[in-house]
Amino acid sequence: MWGHMHAGRMPEGYPQFFARAEGGHVWDADGTRYVDLMCAWGPILLGHRDPAVERAAARQAALGDAMNGPAPVMVELAERLVERIAHADWAIFAKNGSDATTACVTIARAATGRRAILVAEGSYHGALPWCTPVREGVTAEDRAHQHRFRYNDLASLEAAADAAGGDLAGVILTAFRHDNVVDQEMPDPTFLRGVRALCDRRGAALILDDVRAGFRLHPGGSWEGFGVRPDLAAFSKALGNGHAIAAITGSDPLREAAARVFVTGSFWCAAVPMAAALATLEELGRRDVPGHLAALGERLRAGLAERARGFNVGLRQSGPPAMPLFLFEGDEDVRLGRAFCAAALKAGAYLHPRHNMFLCAAHTEADIEAVLRAAEPGFQAVARLQAEGG
Amino acid sequence: MWGHMHAGRMPEGYPQFFARAEGGHVWDADGTRYVDLMCAWGPILLGHRDPAVERAAARQAALGDAMNGPAPVMVELAERLVERIAHADWAIFAKNGSDATTACVTIARAATGRRAILVAEGSYHGALPWCTPVREGVTAEDRAHQHRFRYNDLASLEAAADAAGGDLAGVILTAFRHDNVVDQEMPDPTFLRGVRALCDRRGAALILDDVRAGFRLHPGGSWEGFGVRPDLAAFSKALGNGHAIAAITGSDPLREAAARVFVTGSFWCAAVPMAAALATLEELGRRDVPGHLAALGERLRAGLAERARGFNVGLRQSGPPAMPLFLFEGDEDVRLGRAFCAAALKAGAYLHPRHNMFLCAAHTEADIEAVLRAAEPGFQAVARLQAEGG
Numbered sequence: 001m002w003g004h005m006h007a008g009r010m011p012e013g014y015p016q017f018f019a020r021a022e023g024g025h026v027w028d029a030d031g032t033r034y035v036d037l038m039c040a041w042g043p044i045l046l047g048h049r050d051p052a053v054e055r056a057a058a059r060q061a062a063l064g065d066a067m068n069g070p071a072p073v074m075v076e077l078a079e080r081l082v083e084r085i086a087h088a089d090w091a092i093f094a095k096n097g098s099d100a101t102t103a104c105v106t107i108a109r110a111a112t113g114r115r116a117i118l119v120a121e122g123s124y125h126g127a128l129p130w131c132t133p134v135r136e137g138v139t140a141e142d143r144a145h146q147h148r149f150r151y152n153d154l155a156s157l158e159a160a161a162d163a164a165g166g167d168l169a170g171v172i173l174t175a176f177r178h179d180n181v182v183d184q185e186m187p188d189p190t191f192l193r194g195v196r197a198l199c200d201r202r203g204a205a206l207i208l209d210d211v212r213a214g215f216r217l218h219p220g221g222s223w224e225g226f227g228v229r230p231d232l233a234a235f236s237k238a239l240g241n242g243h244a245i246a247a248i249t250g251s252d253p254l255r256e257a258a259a260r261v262f263v264t265g266s267f268w269c270a271a272v273p274m275a276a277a278l279a280t281l282e283e284l285g286r287r288d289v290p291g292h293l294a295a296l297g298e299r300l301r302a303g304l305a306e307r308a309r310g311f312n313v314g315l316r317q318s319g320p321p322a323m324p325l326f327l328f329e330g331d332e333d334v335r336l337g338r339a340f341c342a343a344a345l346k347a348g349a350y351l352h353p354r355h356n357m358f359l360c361a362a363h364t365e366a367d368i369e370a371v372l373r374a375a376e377p378g379f380q381a382v383a384r385l386q387a388e389g390g
Numbered sequence: 391m392w393g394h395m396h397a398g399r400m401p402e403g404y405p406q407f408f409a410r411a412e413g414g415h416v417w418d419a420d421g422t423r424y425v426d427l428m429c430a431w432g433p434i435l436l437g438h439r440d441p442a443v444e445r446a447a448a449r450q451a452a453l454g455d456a457m458n459g460p461a462p463v464m465v466e467l468a469e470r471l472v473e474r475i476a477h478a479d480w481a482i483f484a485k486n487g488s489d490a491t492t493a494c495v496t497i498a499r500a501a502t503g504r505r506a507i508l509v510a511e512g513s514y515h516g517a518l519p520w521c522t523p524v525r526e527g528v529t530a531e532d533r534a535h536q537h538r539f540r541y542n543d544l545a546s547l548e549a550a551a552d553a554a555g556g557d558l559a560g561v562i563l564t565a566f567r568h569d570n571v572v573d574q575e576m577p578d579p580t581f582l583r584g585v586r587a588l589c590d591r592r593g594a595a596l597i598l599d600d601v602r603a604g605f606r607l608h609p610g611g612s613w614e615g616f617g618v619r620p621d622l623a624a625f626s627k628a629l630g631n632g633h634a635i636a637a638i639t640g641s642d643p644l645r646e647a648a649a650r651v652f653v654t655g656s657f658w659c660a661a662v663p664m665a666a667a668l669a670t671l672e673e674l675g676r677r678d679v680p681g682h683l684a685a686l687g688e689r690l691r692a693g694l695a696e697r698a699r700g701f702n703v704g705l706r707q708s709g710p711p712a713m714p715l716f717l718f719e720g721d722e723d724v725r726l727g728r729a730f731c732a733a734a735l736k737a738g739a740y741l742h743p744r745h746n747m748f749l750c751a752a753h754t755e756a757d758i759e760a761v762l763r764a765a766e767p768g769f770q771a772v773a774r775l776q777a778e779g780g
Contacts, residue, residue, distance in 0.1 A: 005458070005654065005659050015459070016459050017460060017461060017465070018457035018458060018461055018661075019454070019461065019462070020453040020454045021453075021454035021455075026454070026457055029461075029462050040456035040457055040656070041656060042656060043456045043656055043657065049451075049454065049455075058448075061444070061447075062439075063409065063410040063411075064408060064409070064410045064412075064438060065411075065439075065632050065633070066430035066632035067408035067416055067430055068395070068408060068428045068740060069405070069406050069408055070395070070406075070407060070408070071408055071419075072409070075407075095485045095634055095657070096489065096655040096657070097655065097656055098655060105527075106526070106528065107527060108527075109527040109529065110526040111527075115529050126655075127653050127655065128492060128518065129492070129496060132651075132652045132653070134650075134651065134652030136500040136651045137495075137496035137498070137499040137500030137501075137651045138496065139499065139505050139535060141531040141532075141535065142532075144529065144531035145531065211656075237656050242455050242456035242657075242660070243455070244456075244657035257526070257527070260524075260526045260527075261524065262524030262526065263517050263522070264395065264517045265485075265486040265487065265488060265517065266430070266431055266487055266601075266626060266627050267433065267485070267486070267632075269395050270632070271408075273634075350458060
C-alpha cells in the first residue's frame with residue numbers, strides 16, 4: 001500500500017478498502033457507511049458517481065477510450081478550459097497531478113532557457129523524485145536548481161530569487177498554503193502581487209499548482225479572487241470528478257515552449273476521462289459549486305467551533321471552508337486528532353486528523369449535521385485524553 | 391497536441407482525431423474505418439472495447455472508482471500478478487508507464503543506498519525529465535548518475551558498470567530492443583544472463599521495463615522464455631486493455647525498499663482500471679493471446695516480405711512478430727516509409743512508418759489479409775519513389 005492512502009498512517013480503525021461510494025458517502029469493505037469528507041483526497045467534486053458525469057463517460061466509453069490519438073472531445077475540453085480558466089490561452093492533458101506540475105517546470109525551463117525554480121518550504125507538488133516529501137531513493141541532483149522560500153513571505157522569495165540570479169526559470173506556488181499538519185493560509189494578496197511583479201521583472205514563469213484546490217474555490221482558477229494570474233497552471237484531482245485526468249494550462253508566451261518539450265503517456269489522450277471532465281465543467285457552469293461548498297464549510301466550521309468550546313477543547317480551523325483543516329492546540333504528534341477521528345469514524349464520519357479535507361456538491365446540510373453529531377464522541381475522546389494527560 | 395500522438399509527425403493524410411474503435415478497428419473523426427495496427431500505441435491487447443473487460447469495468451464503476459483507498463479488487467489484482475509474473479513477490483500500482491519505470495529506479499536506489507543506473511543508448515523508458523528523448527527543458531542534473539551501454543553488448547555493460555563503480559544501484563532494460571527507427575533486436579540470451587550475473591555480483595537491481603511489450607510475448611513477463619528474471623519490473627500499456635493503469639512488481643528482497651519510498655497519485659487506487667486489468671489477466675489465462683498474436687504477426691511478415699520481393703523493394707522486418715516493425719532499405723529519413731504508410735492508410739490500414747506496431751487478440755486472418763491488400767498501393771508508391779530517385 002503506497003503513499004497517502006496507507007491506512008497504517010490513519011487513526012485506529014480506519015478502513016483500508018472501500019466497497020462502494022455514492023454522492024457524499026463511502027462504504028468500507030465491511031459495508032459500513034460514512035459521510036465522506038475526503039472525497040478520494042480531492043477528485044470527487046460533484047459527488048461520487050455523479051449521474052451527469054457518469055452518463056457522459058458511459059456515452060464516450062461506448063464509442064472508444066484509448067485510441068491512436070484523441071477523440072474530438074479533447075478539442076471541446078481544451079476550448080472550455082481556455083474559456084473558463086482566466087489566464088489560459090491553451091491546454092494540454094495528462095494523467096497525474098505530478099505529470100502536470102512536472103510539465104509546468106519543464107515548460108518554464110524550455111521557455112526561459114534557465115534552470116532555477118523557486119519552491120515554497122513544505123509545499124506538496126507531487127510524488128516524483130524532484131518533489132516527493134520523502135527522500136528515500138532520491139538523489140541530491142533530483143532536487144537541483146531549487147531554491148526555497150516561505151509561503152506568504154515576499155522577502156524570503158526575493159532572497160531565493162537573488163540566489164537563483166540570472167538562472168531563474170520560474171516560481172511554483174500552490175493555490176493557498178495547504179501543507180501537511182500546519183494551519184492552512186490563504187495567499188496574502190500583497191504577496192501574490194509581489195510574486196507576479198517579481199516574475200515579470202525577472203522574466204520568470206509564475207506556475208500555479210492548482211492540483212489540490214482547482215475548481216473548489218473558483219471556476220476560473222483559485223487565484224481569480226486575487227486579481228493575480230499565473231503563466232502556467234497545473235490541474236488534476238477534481239477536473240474529471242474522479243476520472244484520471246490532469247491539465248496544464250498556459251498563456252500565449254509559453255505556447256511555443258509547450259510545443260517544444262516532449263511529455264506524453266500511453267493514456268493521455270484517453271477519451272472517457274475527457275468526456276467526464278467536460279461534463280464536470282458543464283455542471284460547474286450550471287450550479288454555483290464553490291458557493292455551495294463554502295456555505296457547507298462555514299456551517300461545519302461554526303458547528304465544530306461551538307462544540308469545541310462546549311467541551312473546552314482548543315481547536316484551530318484554517319483554510320478555505322470548502323477545504324477544511326482542523327488541528328487541536330498543543331497536539332504536535334496529532335495524538336488528539338487521531339483519537340478525535342477514530343471516535344468520529346465509529347459514529348459514521350470519515351475525517352482526516354492532519355490533512356485538509358474536501359467537501360463536494362453532493363454533500364447536504366443533513367450530512368454536515370451528521371458529521372457534527374459524529375464529532376461529539378470525538379470531542380469527548382479529546383477531552384478525556386486532555387484530562388488524563390493534565 | 392503532445393508527444394507521440396502528434397499527427398504532424400505522422401505521414402500525410404494521417405488523422406489526428408478518432409471517433410470510435412471496436413475490436414481491431416478504429417474510425418477517424420470523419421468516419422473512415424481502418425484496420426488498427428497501433429492499438430492505441432500498445433494499450434489495446436484484447437481488442438478495443440473488449441466485452442469481458444468492459445463488463446468488468448462497468449460493474450466496478452456502478453460501485454465506485456476513486457475512493458479514499460482502493461477497492462478489494464486491488465488485492466485480487468495484486469495476487470493475480472504475483473501468481474502470473476514469474477519474478478513477482480509483490481505488486482504496487484500507478485497510472486503511467488513513466489510512473490512505473492521511475493518508481494523502479496527509486497526503489498533500486500532506496501534498496502541499495504546507491505545512485506548509478508545503467509541505461510541502454512536509445513532505449514525509451516518514458517517521458518519524464520530523467521528519461522524523455524527530447525532534452526528541451528531538461529537539466530544536466532535530471533540525467534545525473536546514468537551510465538550508457540549498448541543493448542546486447544555485454545562488454546559495454548561491464549564498462550558502464552565499472553564507470554559506476556561502488557555506486558551501482560541498478561540496470562534498466564526494455565524487454566527487447568525496440569528503439570525508434572532502428573531494427574528491433576530480441577535480447578541475446580548470453581547478454582541477458584550476463585546482465586543478471588553482473589547485477590548479482592555487484593548487488594544491483596535488474597529492472598525490466600516491460601511497459602511496451604508486457605503481456606504480448608509471454609503472460610509471465612517478456613523474459614520468461616529466456617530463463618532470466620528481473621528484480622523489479624514495470625508494466626503499463628496492455629495491463630488494463632486500454633484503461634489507465636501501471637504496475638511495479640518486485641521480488642522479496644526489494645519489498646522493504648518499496649515500502650519505504652513515497653510514490654503516489656490521486657488516481658492510483660481507482661478501482662475501475664483495476665477491475666479492467668483483472669478481467670484482462672483472466673482473458674489472458676483463458677486464451678493463448680501471445681500465440682495468436684505471433685501467428686498473425688508471422689502471416690503479416692511473410693505477406694509483406696513476399697510483396698516487397700514482388701515490387702523489388704528492400705524491406706527489413708524485425709522484432710517479435712506480435713510487435714512488428716518494418717523499415718525500408720536506404721530510407722534513413724523515412725521518406726519511403728511515410729509514402730508507404732500514406733498509401734496504405736488510404737486503402738484502410740493504419741500502420742506506422744518508424745515505430746513498432748501492435749497486434750491485438752481481436753485481429754483476424756481477414757484483417758491481416760486486408761492490411762496486405764492495403765500494403766500493395768504502399769509498395770507501388772515506394773517503387774515509384776525509388777524509380778524517380780534512381
